Amino acid sequence: MSELAVEALDLAPVQAVLAQYVGQGRSALLPVLLEAQAHYGHLPLPVTAEIARALGVPLADVHGVIEFYALLYNEPVGQTVLRVCTDPACALRGGDAVLEAACRLAGVAEGETSPDGAVTVERSPCLGHCNSGVSVNVSSGQPVRNRTYAHVAPDTVADLFAGHGRTTADFWSEDYVGGDLSIVTPLCGRGRRTRLVEYQAVGGMQALRKALTTMTPAAVIEAMHQSDLLGRGGAAFPTWAKWDGAAKALGQPKYFVVNADESEPGTFKDRVLLEGDPCRVLEGAIIGAYAIGASRIYIYIRGEYPLAIERVGAALTELRAAGYLGDNILGSGYSVDVEIRSGAGAYICGEETALFESIEGKRGFPRVKPPFPTTHGLFGKPTAINNVETLAQAPYILIHGPDAFHRLGTAESTGPKLLCVSGDVVRPGLYEIGFGATLRHLIENLAGGVLGGKLQALLVGGAAGAFATPAELDTPITFQGLRAAGLTLGSGAIMVFNDTRDLRDILRRLARFFAHESCGKCYPCQLGTQRQYEVLERLAAGNTLSGDVSRLQDVGWTMTDASLCGLGQTAAAAVFSAMKRWPELFENGNAS
Numbered sequence: 001m002s003e004l005a006v007e008a009l010d011l012a013p014v015q016a017v018l019a020q021y022v023g024q025g026r027s028a029l030l031p032v033l034l035e036a037q038a039h040y041g042h043l044p045l046p047v048t049a050e051i052a053r054a055l056g057v058p059l060a061d062v063h064g065v066i067e068f069y070a071l072l073y074n075e076p077v078g079q080t081v082l083r084v085c086t087d088p089a090c091a092l093r094g095g096d097a098v099l100e101a102a103c104r105l106a107g108v109a110e111g112e113t114s115p116d117g118a119v120t121v122e123r124s125p126c127l128g129h130c131n132s133g134v135s136v137n138v139s140s141g142q143p144v145r146n147r148t149y150a151h152v153a154p155d156t157v158a159d160l161f162a163g164h165g166r167t168t169a170d171f172w173s174e175d176y177v178g179g180d181l182s183i184v185t186p187l188c189g190r191g192r193r194t195r196l197v198e199y200q201a202v203g204g205m206q207a208l209r210k211a212l213t214t215m216t217p218a219a220v221i222e223a224m225h226q227s228d229l230l231g232r233g234g235a236a237f238p239t240w241a242k243w244d245g246a247a248k249a250l251g252q253p254k255y256f257v258v259n260a261d262e263s264e265p266g267t268f269k270d271r272v273l274l275e276g277d278p279c280r281v282l283e284g285a286i287i288g289a290y291a292i293g294a295s296r297i298y299i300y301i302r303g304e305y306p307l308a309i310e311r312v313g314a315a316l317t318e319l320r321a322a323g324y325l326g327d328n329i330l331g332s333g334y335s336v337d338v339e340i341r342s343g344a345g346a347y348i349c350g351e352e353t354a355l356f357e358s359i360e361g362k363r364g365f366p367r368v369k370p371p372f373p374t375t376h377g378l379f380g381k382p383t384a385i386n387n388v389e390t391l392a393q394a395p396y397i398l399i400h401g402p403d404a405f406h407r408l409g410t411a412e413s414t415g416p417k418l419l420c421v422s423g424d425v426v427r428p429g430l431y432e433i434g435f436g437a438t439l440r441h442l443i444e445n446l447a448g449g450v451l452g453g454k455l456q457a458l459l460v461g462g463a464a465g466a467f468a469t470p471a472e473l474d475t476p477i478t479f480q481g482l483r484a485a486g487l488t489l490g491s492g493a494i495m496v497f498n499d500t501r502d503l504r505d506i507l508r509r510l511a512r513f514f515a516h517e518s519c520g521k522c523y524p525c526q527l528g529t530q531r532q533y534e535v536l537e538r539l540a541a542g543n544t545l546s547g548d549v550s551r552l553q554d555v556g557w558t559m560t561d562a563s564l565c566g567l568g569q570t571a572a573a574a575v576f577s578a579m580k581r582w583p584e585l586f587e588n589g590n591a592s
Helices: 003-008 012-019 025-040 045-055 059-068 088-092 095-106 154-161 196-201 206-214 217-227 239-248 269-276 278-292 306-321 352-359 388-400 402-407 439-446 479-484 503-517 523-541 548-562 566-570 573-581
Strands: 080-085 119-124 136-140 145-149 177-179 255-260 296-301 337-342 383-387 416-423 429-434 455-460 466-468 493-498
Touching: 012 025, 012 045, 025 045, 025 059, 025 337, 025 352, 045 059, 080 095, 080 154, 088 095, 088 416, 088 493, 088 503, 095 119, 095 154, 136 154, 145 306, 196 278, 196 306, 206 278, 206 388, 217 239, 217 278, 217 388, 217 402, 239 278, 239 383, 255 278, 255 352, 255 388, 269 278, 269 306, 269 388, 269 416, 278 296, 278 306, 278 337, 278 383, 278 388, 296 306, 296 352, 306 337, 352 383, 383 388, 388 402, 416 439, 429 439, 439 455, 439 493, 455 503, 466 573, 503 523, 503 573, 523 548, 523 566, 548 566, 548 573
Parallel strands: 080 119, 177 429, 255 296, 255 383, 296 337, 416 493
Antiparallel strands: 080 136, 136 145, 416 429, 455 466, 455 493
C-alpha cells in the first residue's frame, strides 16, 4: 500500500468494530480481524496497528495470527475470492477442472489476483460439502460476504463470478439425509433451518426443561454415564468423564465449548446438523453447561461454514426470546449464554486445545497435555468441550433414558451414529444408523451402491483413517469391529472409490492436505508432512526415487510416535493402510 493510501485510509470502520468488544482484550482479536477484513477487503497496516493498540496486543502478534489463518489477508486480494476444493471427494467430481476454468476466466494462475484487482483464485482444502462437490467458497461484496456453492462444473464457474450458483441454502437435495434411524436427523435435509417452534412441536427443549427442573447436575452426568455415550468427533472419549471432570474441578468461571470446526476431508455431518437443526445441538450444549456449572458457552464454527454460522445465530435469537438462554433459565436459578466464534481457515483448530488458543486470540497451536481441559482449559479454567454430533444425542438420552439409547446400538458401541458417505456412490449423503450395521449395508443398501465401476476401496474414518477392501464389506460398524479389521471410525467419514480411480492420486491429495494444515509447532509434523507429500507426489507422477518406500515408512512412524497432537500422529495412517493392502502401488511408481 502506498504512503498516500495509508494516509487516506479511513479508520472509522475498524474503530466501530472495536467499540463492540470493549474490555475483552486479546480474546476479541479473531472476531475483530474478521469483521475489519469484511470492511477493508484485507488487513492493511494502519488497521492492524489500530487493532493492536485498542486490544493491547503486540503488533507482531497480530500479524502472526493473520499469517496463521488461511482466510485472513494482510495484502490486497481480489474484490471476489474464489476458493476451489480439490481434495479427494471434490477431485472425483472434477475439482481440478473447475480450478483451471476459474483461473482461465480470471486470467490468473492459481493463487494469483487478476491485474484489475477483481478476482483472486485459490486452491482450497476441504470445504465440508463432500456430498455435493465440486464445492467453491466465494467471498465478495462490500462488506465482504462469504458463501459456499455446490455442484460447480467448469461451465458454471462464470455464474460464481456474477454472484450466482447453487448452494445448500437453495436446494434441499444438496444434502441427502437417510439411514435406518432418525433419532438425531429427523429435522435435517429439508433445505432450511428448523425453527424453535417446530423443534418444540416434536418434543424439543423438553430434555433441558427436565434437567433444569427435576435433575441435579450430578444426576445429568450419571445419565450420560449410564448411556455410555462416546464422543462422536473422532477420539471416542466418554462424554460423562469430560463433564464429571470439569464439574469437580476447582476454579471459576467454568466454560462449555462446542467444537464445530469440522474440517477433515470427507466429513460434513456437523454442518448438516447446524444448518438443519441447530436447536437440538444447542439444547445439548446448555444441558452440558448446566451439568458442569458453566457460566458461558462458546460454539466455534469453522469460517468456511457461513450458512451454519448464520443459522446458529438465528436459533440463538429464538432461544433467548423463549427464555432458554440468559438469566434464571425457566426459573431454575441457572444462567448461561452462548457466543459464536468463527474460525478463519485452520484445520488444526479442530484439536481441542488449539481451538482454545484460537478463542483466546492466538495462533491455533495445540497445547502440551497434561494439564487437561477439564482443569485447565479455555482461559486456563475448567472446561468441557464436545463435538456437535455428541451434543445432538444428549437430549434423547435424558428423555428416553440410557437403556433406550443402548438398544439403538450394541453393548459396547451404544446409540446411533452419523456417517458421511461421499465419492463413487449413487447417493452421497449423511446416513444415521445404529451401531452394528455393516459397511456392505451402508454402501450397497443405503447409499445405492458403487457408481461408475466396481468397488476398489473405502477410506474409512476420513483423511486420518484407513483403507478397506471389498473383502471387508461385512465388517460391523462399531468401534470394536472396525478396530479388529485394522480400521478406525474417526468422526464417521467414508469415501468410496471405484476401480477406475488411481489411489496414488488420492494419497497425494491426502498428503497435500496434511502438509498444508500442519501448524508447524512441532518438527516431526511440520517437516514430516512436507516430506510425505513430496514422496507421494513423485509416486503419483510415476517418478519415484530409490528408497522412497523406506522414506515413507520412516517419516510416517516418526510423525506417529513423536508429533505433539493428533494431526501429525495420524497423518500417515491412510498411507500405511494403503502400503499394507496394495504394496504393488509403491513399486517403482507403477499401479496394479
